[in-house]
Amino acid sequence: MGGCGVISVSSNVVPAKMSELCRAFFEGDLATARRVHYEIASINRAMFLETNPIPVKTALSMMGRIELELRLPMVPLQPANQSRLRDILSAAGIV
8 A cells, every 4th residue: 555654552652662663674674573573463463452553552551651540431451451551561571
């Protein structure tokens, strides 16, 4: 379609990793791009545990970057998904 770039929810949580992935891809370093992709794959999936932008706002709150503020129709993550998100971020060394 002629596009060039990415719109990434995960870049709010792991900006350096997403930048590294894109830079490697556009420089033709597919091995590095693939490695970084797999490093952040669980974070990418976690950003869609529930309706966007609830998980990313929750992640940023867990990281201490923002105060969690949601307006209807958005509601907080379900407790089980909050726990999953915290576990994923913890495993990645983010929280």
